[in-house]
Amino acid sequence: MAVETARSGLWTRAQRASVDQLHIRLESLIVLIALGAVMAVLSPFFLSLSNFLNILLATSTIGVLVIAATFVIGSGGLDLSLGSVMGLAGVVGAYVAVSLEWPWPLAVAACILAGAAAGNINGQLVTRAFVPAFIVTLGMLGLARGLALVISHGRAIYGLPSAMVYIGQGRPLGIPMPVVIFVATALVAHCVLAYTRFGRHTLALGDSEGAARAAGIRVERHSRIIYTLSGALAGLAGLLFTARVNAGDPTAGINYELTAITAAIIGGTNLFGGRASILGTMIGALIMGVLQNGLTLLAVQSYYQQMAIGAVLILAVFIDQYQVRRESRV
Amino acid sequence: MFELKINRFTVALGVAIALASAGAAKAEDGEYGVLMKTLANPFWGAMAQGVKDGADEAGVKYFLQAAESDQAAEPQLNLCNTMLERKPVAMITAAINSTNLLPCLKAAQDAQIKIVDLDNNLDQAVLDKEGIKVTFHIGSDNIAAGAQGAEYLVSKLGKDAKGPVLVIEGLSGNITGEKRASGFAEKLKELAPGLEIVASLPGDWDRGKAASIANDTLTAHPDLVAIFCANDGMALGAVESVYAAGKGDQVTIIGVDGNSDAVKSIKEGRLNASVAQLPYLVGKQAVENVKKALAGEQVEESIAVPTLVLTKDVLDAGTEPMLQYVK
Secondary structure: OHHHHHHOOHHHHHHHHHHHHHOOOHHHHHHHHHHHHHHHHHOOOOOOHHHHHHHHHHHHHHHHHHHHHHHHHHOOOOOOOHHHHHHHHHHHHHHHHHHOOOOHHHHHHHHHHHHHHHHHHHHHHHHHOOOOHHHHHHHHHHHHHHHHHHHHOOOOEEOOOHHHHHHHHOOHHHOOHHHHHHHHHHHHHHHHHHHOHHHHHHHHHHHOHHHHHHOOOOHHHHHHHHHHHHHHHHHHHHHHHHHHHOEEOOOOOOOHHHHHHHHHHHOOOOOOOOOOOHHHHHHHHHHHHHHHHHHHHOOOOHHHHHHHHHHHHHHHHHHHHHHHHHHHHO | OHHHHHHHHHHHHHHHHHHHHHOOOOOOOOOEEEEEOOOOOHHHHHHHHHHHHHHHHHOOOEEEEEOOOOOOHHHHHHHHHHHHOOOOOEEEEOOOOOOOOHHHHHHHHHOOOEEEEEOOOOOHHHHHHHOOOOOEEEEEOHHHHHHHHHHHHHHHHOOOOOEEEEEEEOOOOOHHHHHHHHHHHHHHHHHOOOEEEEEEEEOOOOHHHHHHHHHHHHHHOOOOOEEEEOOHHHHHHHHHHHHHOOOOOOOEEEEEEOOHHHHHHHHOOOOOEEEEOOHHHHHHHHHHHHHHHHOOOOOOOEEEEOOEEEEHHHHHHOOOHHHHHOO
């Protein structure tokens, strides 16, 4: 009884409210704010609007992949092909726009459709051929990267039409276009996952496939939709990448899937499914973005930045486990 | 309870502070930003050393960043954008490709930051189209490097020499490889018209592919007298085929780069020569020239850093002053 009273303090209520209403873990938000405060103290350049936009811009491509990773992992799956599919989609888009000289809206559509197609193949194989998701998407990682190299003959396709470049480099009202697209996508995705039936089914599937099936959810069909969605989001990320660097680069997105999964986990997604929130994982992505940005401003070499992110990942999961163990003791 | 909870985050904060303060140098006025492709490669390592020594000698402050690999185009753009926030007076950049840094370079130009194209990665036509003006381009002159290869060959065989010559180019379409090959071909024609290039094929920078090309060409032209390769890796591949065919004494093989494997092979008397690039000197001269430009002095728009022909004689004698820059 005594323990109960102690636990229902201000902190617990704040935690519960944030988890219930916004679907985020307060801990990750505190880490993000604290990290920002540290960087602001250490570097005089950190706290400015332009740097804030820089962080969001640097997070936008990977952020869209993080959304994809969150859906897939939340549903109990895994998509290791995100980075490669992103590279493939960008090359397909550049090929349509530059080599075929088709109008740019078709190129944009081609990016997203190429991603969705790759994702759909993943979904079909996982649900119909019963190959584990790890293997299917690992295979797709190689297939998509290889296909991107084949289409582009191993070389970046330069010179996109200006409307397409605008998607990556334009600044309406001073806000970079990739940031606009990323934030809008994140908000929509958050609402879908947190407040719709589709979202509830996704997490129910991740929690227990058997229970989801018993509850009448069409498990296989739902899985296929998730993988297709994941591919389409990777396609969108590929579009952002391609437009930012003005080239369909077959090597785009190498290792991005690992960064995306890292951000999703730092943001509180359970690696085995059942618990996920887009706002939460966006905080995870921003923790990584702030860390990278701040360390670069402090002129810390990029190799140390990778170490820092690795350390934060382990720390985040440690805190998470600690929390779970404490709660289960009560 | 609240305080106890926060305590746990002091752990996280501690890690962050420790990491950050490890490199927490306050930014200073008049700093140069240096952005490289990667440091995980001896070529860029030597260039970074040149930048450091150049900055120390010139008494200027700089901060250096590099992407995690020479294919990380978008991460390099992100690094570049972030570096601008430190408000450097100059950005010395080795772009991963000719377009990935353009948005950042445009922003640098708007902020009146001087832009330097380190190692000639930017395309003047693209820069003109985007309205970006770089203070100068600096790097090895690849046409001159090829020509130096031809000069060495003619000095060894004599200007009246006759016989078939093979050229192994880089990746087809790659400008660096093309320049080296064409520099070699033109100079050879001028100096020794009797030496005829019977084949000029892309070896894709690949040692194995170069070895097969050399092998096939030796079959077609058993009297082959020389092979010029657009880099050392391919030259070392060609060396293997030539020696396997027992024609090590008959065929002169020349590479470009001056990397440590090539130096070793030259010392062993297998590879005949390598036209060495001097990345150390490129880095050093880049900093020196930025200082000049900032002081208002005239700086050449395109600075060619010399290349050096390495042969067994040059390496054994060790008296060539430029040898100190071969890292």
